[in-house]
Amino acid sequence: MTPKTLLQHNDNGQLWPASSDEPDCFKGLPAAYQTALQVAAMREDRGEEPRGFKIGFTNRTIWPRYNVFAPIWGRVWQSTLLMCDGQATLPAGRLCQPRIEPEVVFGFKARPVPGADLQALFDAIDWVAPGFELVQSHRPDWKFKAEHCVADGGLHGRLVVGPQVPVQSLASSALQLHQLLAAATVQLRCDGALVEAGSGAHVLGSPLQALLHFVNELRACPGAPDIEPGDVVTTGTWTDAWPVLPGQQWQAEFSAPLPGLDLLLR
16 A cells, blocks of 8 residues: 555545555554655645644543554545534545544644643634544454554544634633533434433543643654644544444534534435
C-alpha cells in the first residue's frame, strides 16, 4: 500500500487487500503518521481544504475491544464536514464499513500557545458542539493495529457538527469546562431505540483533557500542521462505534448543557 493506493481505496470505499500487512507504512506509528501526512498532502494538491482534526480511541472503555490502547489522530476536510442546526441528512455511500460515534467538537478562534495547558486551550476555543463522526475501516471486519488506523486517515469518514454553543456561555475557566463535560452524559438512539449510554468522563477524563493530549501529540509529530483559527477538533466517542445502514435515524441526546443532534442516513 502506497499513499496513492491508500487514497484510492478511501475514495472508492474499498477494502484493502489481504497483503496490506507488509508495507513499511504499517511498521510502527511514526511511519504510519508520515504516510498519513503524504496522503493529506495529495488531498490538498487536488484541491481539498483541511478544516481541522479528529481524535480517535480516547474512550478507554473500548480499547480492549479493538486492540488499540492509546489515542490516535487524523485530518478533517471541507469535503467530509457537515455543519448543521441540530438536524442533518447524510449519504453513507462510499464509506467502508461505516460506524457512528457521538462526540463533542471544539471550534477554535486562535492557535493554542506553545506549551499550552488546559487554561490556554480554553482561551483558544470559540465554541463547543455535539457531533456525530462516521468512522470507517478499510481492514476487513474492523480488525486492525493502531498503525493501520493512523495510515487509514485516523478512520475518519464524515463529521456532522450540531449547534455551536459559545464556550464562554458554558464556563468561565478550563476547570469548570472540564468538570461540566466530564459529568455530561449521552444516550445514543437508532430509530428511537436506545443503543448505548455514555459519558464525557470516558474520553480520557473529559473531552478537554483529550484535546490537551492531542495538541501535545500533534506538535510532537514531525511535519504535522498546527491547529489554526477556524479549525474544528472532534474529541472521540462517548460510546462504542456502532454499524450504520442507509435509512436509519440516529439521535444523540446529550445532558445539559449540550444540545442534541439528529442524523438521517440515506
